Amino acid sequence: MVPKISVKNLNMTYDNYVIMRNLSFDIQQGEIFLIIGQSGCGKSTLLKYLLGLKRVSHQKIFYDGKDINSVINVPGFYGEKIGVLYQGGALWSSMTLAENVALPLETYTPLNRKEIEEIVTLKLSLVGLKGFENFYPSQISGGMQKRAGLARAIALDPEILFFDEPSAGLDSVSAKRLDDLILELKESLGITVVIVTHDLASIFAIGTRAIYLDVESKTITAMGVPHELLASSNDKNVIAFLSRGTKTVQG
Amino acid sequence: MTGIAELEVENESIAIISIVGAWSIYEKHSHAEEFIETILAKPSIQSVELKFVDLKSWDSVLINFLICILNSCEAKNLTVNVDNIPVGIRRLIELSKTSPVRSTSPAGQKKSTILEFIGRVGLLIFFSLRTFLGFTGKLWVGIISFIGGKVKIRGREFALVLQEVGAKALPIVFLISFLVGLIIAFVSVLQLSQFGANIYVADLVGISMMREMGCIMTGIIMSGRTGAAFAATIGTMIVNDEVDALQTAGFSTINFLVLPRVIALTLMMPLLCIFSSFIGIFGGLCAAISATDLTIVRYCAQTAKAVCLNDFFVGIIKSCFFGFLVAAIGCQKGLQCKRSAEDVGLTTTTAVVTSITAIIIMDAIFAVIFSLIGI
Ligand SMILES: Nc1ncnc2c1ncn2[C@@H]1O[C@H](COP(=O)(O)OP(=O)(O)O)[C@@H](O)[C@H]1O
Ligand SMILES: [Mg+2]
Numbered sequence: 198m199v200p201k202i203s204v205k206n207l208n209m210t211y212d213n214y215v216i217m218r219n220l221s222f223d224i225q226q227g228e229i230f231l232i233i234g235q236s237g238c239g240k241s242t243l244l245k246y247l248l249g250l251k252r253v254s255h256q257k258i259f260y261d262g263k264d265i266n267s268v269i270n271v272p273g274f275y276g277e278k279i280g281v282l283y284q285g286g287a288l289w290s291s292m293t294l295a296e297n298v299a300l301p302l303e304t305y306t307p308l309n310r311k312e313i314e315e316i317v318t319l320k321l322s323l324v325g326l327k328g329f330e331n332f333y334p335s336q337i338s339g340g341m342q343k344r345a346g347l348a349r350a351i352a353l354d355p356e357i358l359f360f361d362e363p364s365a366g367l368d369s370v371s372a373k374r375l376d377d378l379i380l381e382l383k384e385s386l387g388i389t390v391v392i393v394t395h396d397l398a399s400i401f402a403i404g405t406r407a408i409y410l411d412v413e414s415k416t417i418t419a420m421g422v423p424h425e426l427l428a429s430s431n432d433k434n435v436i437a438f439l440s441r442g443t444k445t446v447q448g
Numbered sequence: 449m450t451g452i453a454e455l456e457v458e459n460e461s462i463a464i465i466s467i468v469g470a471w472s473i474y475e476k477h478s479h480a481e482e483f484i485e486t487i488l489a490k491p492s493i494q495s496v497e498l499k500f501v502d503l504k505s506w507d508s509v510l511i512n513f514l515i516c517i518l519n520s521c522e523a524k525n526l527t528v529n530v531d532n533i534p535v536g537i538r539r540l541i542e543l544s545k546t547s548p549v550r551s552t553s554p555a556g557q558k559k560s561t562i563l564e565f566i567g568r569v570g571l572l573i574f575f576s577l578r579t580f581l582g583f584t585g586k587l588w589v590g591i592i593s594f595i596g597g598k599v600k601i602r603g604r605e606f607a608l609v610l611q612e613v614g615a616k617a618l619p620i621v622f623l624i625s626f627l628v629g630l631i632i633a634f635v636s637v638l639q640l641s642q643f644g645a646n647i648y649v650a651d652l653v654g655i656s657m658m659r660e661m662g663c664i665m666t667g668i669i670m671s672g673r674t675g676a677a678f679a680a681t682i683g684t685m686i687v688n689d690e691v692d693a694l695q696t697a698g699f700s701t702i703n704f705l706v707l708p709r710v711i712a713l714t715l716m717m718p719l720l721c722i723f724s725s726f727i728g729i730f731g732g733l734c735a736a737i738s739a740t741d742l743t744i745v746r747y748c749a750q751t752a753k754a755v756c757l758n759d760f761f762v763g764i765i766k767s768c769f770f771g772f773l774v775a776a777i778g779c780q781k782g783l784q785c786k787r788s789a790e791d792v793g794l795t796t797t798t799a800v801v802t803s804i805t806a807i808i809i810m811d812a813i814f815a816v817i818f819s820l821i822g823i
Binding site for chain 2: 275287
């Protein structure tokens with residue numbers, strides 16, 4: 198089967214500084230794929246590459262076997278095929294929550310007003326924000342903004358969902374609820390999920406496969422099912438990361 | 449001085465540093481440099497011993513002191529006995545070493561010679577002109593597809609921008625234009641009354657407001673008011689990932705953010721300019737009738753005689769261009785913003801400075817063109 202997303206020998210840079218080199222991995226249809234690593238190792242940057250927000254040379258990143266550079270210009274790639282939840286939610290601040298969620302629906306679907314309103318209410322209630330339709334992003338808390346961002350990301354039922362640290366800044370109940378929602382979306386709609394995270398609870402609870410980005414060697418030092426990684430990896434940074442970092446402190 | 453270190457040399461080869469007292473960032477204390485100098489000045493010294501005799505309390509200064517000593521001894525291959533260092537301090541020192549080091553620093557300013565500086569400024573101007581031209585190209589593609597009906601802009605958003613750059617700007621435009629008219633009139637009265645030519649105040653105020661001051665003043669006001677707001681808004685959107693979110697939701701930033709703002713300001717600027725010109729003339733009138741024996745009727749009649757339709761259109765054409773420039777520069781600078789609050793401030797400043805400069809240069813170009821074609 199052609200992988201949903203495939204990355205081949207990707208080098209990530211800012212200006213001339215190399216953040217990570219030689220990244221290669223495949224993400225299969227229906228996976229919950231985790232990108233893990235210490236903060237500052239380049240997880241968000243990798244997400245930017247995968248989303249086409251940072252320019253990349255040809256033959257590095259593929260969606261369904263097609264080069265990303267040709268895919269991102271196809272109408273419907275953004276919004277319909279992929280949805281993104283950013284680290285801080287990234288709601289459009291001049292619009293209410295309802296308008297945020299409704300905008301993609303208005304733009305890309307032939308639905309009428311009433312249906313759009315109903316779908317907006319549905320999506321907001323999925324993330325536990327029913328009744329907040331007419332609030333502006335500045336009027337709700339950071340965690341709520343994030344959940345609203347998720348409602349917007351799933352507005353068009355995309356095939357692939359990207360999350361940048363979804364549970365950071367959420368209380369444990371909301372984080373658990375989010376994990377359940379992600380699992381539910383994957384099970385019922387068969388979507389592929391790519392999550393950047395360092396939340397151990399969700400790593401073990403929902404991840405089907407993970408890659409570990411290592412700051413020191415600047416590349417992937419472990420790849421596999423999270424539980425097995427902890428049991429079988431002999432890389433001390435990976436083990437330290439997956440067992441709450443106690444090992445590194447002792448040096 | 450409460451945090452004290454003392455140096456003794458034993459057998460010419462062992463340096464003993466005794467650390468005494470209460471070390472605090474708020475108090476005076478010994479500095480590592482002196483010790484390092486003394487130790488390095490004696491080549492016979494082979495190793496360094498640290499002694500903690502009567503250490504009452506310590507904080508970051510002591511850790512820093514020790515790290516400096518350890519590092520310079522390590523660099524000179526001197527052995528240091530660290531066994532005496534209290535456990536807490538030793539752990540913190542070790543912790544500070546486990547942090548991975550980024551090998552290059554982020555791009556920053558380096559010291560440069562005057563020639564390098566001139567070269568860099570030249571390149572900067574060249575590149576920013578080039579990016580602005582590229583941006584304007586994309587913007588025009590957007591404008592043309594908007595006119596052709598291929599791109600829609602959100603009505604409510606557009607109405608809000610129109611209100612913001614139009615109606616809400618009236619009070620400040622009123623105030624400034626009125627005062628500018630008043631000032632021009634007073635200055636000319638002073639000169640013209642020497643020749644008994646008071647009546648020509650009306651000509652001066654009328655023509656200068658219509659042709660120049662009306663559009664330049666609105667241009668400058670709108671750079672500071674609206675261009676800055678555009679840059680700051682879009683810059684903040686970048687900081688909050690909102691612009692990335694637009695892109696990954698499939699919206700073009702040009703069509704979504706820039707187009708409504710540019711169209712709104714290009715439409716509103718001529719109206720503001722007309723408003724400003726008339727208010728300026730009104731200001732001149734107030735000054736003239738209070739400072740001379742001119743009557744309202746004579747002043748108005750003289751203004752009507754002096755100002756012709758050409759002057760009126762010159763002002764309007766220029767203000768369309770200024771509106772476009774202010775909005776386009778504001779948005780373009782905003783989109784170039786990086787990811788911190790400080791960058792937003794910088795972006796806003798650059799946007800205002802650039803658009804005011806652009807307005808003045810554009811006005812000079814217009815002056816040449818209009819005088820060549822004799823309008
Ligand atoms: N705009 C930028 N310019 C230069 N370096 C950057 C920029 N953004 C991030 N970096 C660097 O890239 C590295 C990875 O950042 P990021 O991907 O945000 O990390 P994280 O894994 O925590 O999401 C960091 O070392 C950071 O210093
Ligand atoms: Mg990040």
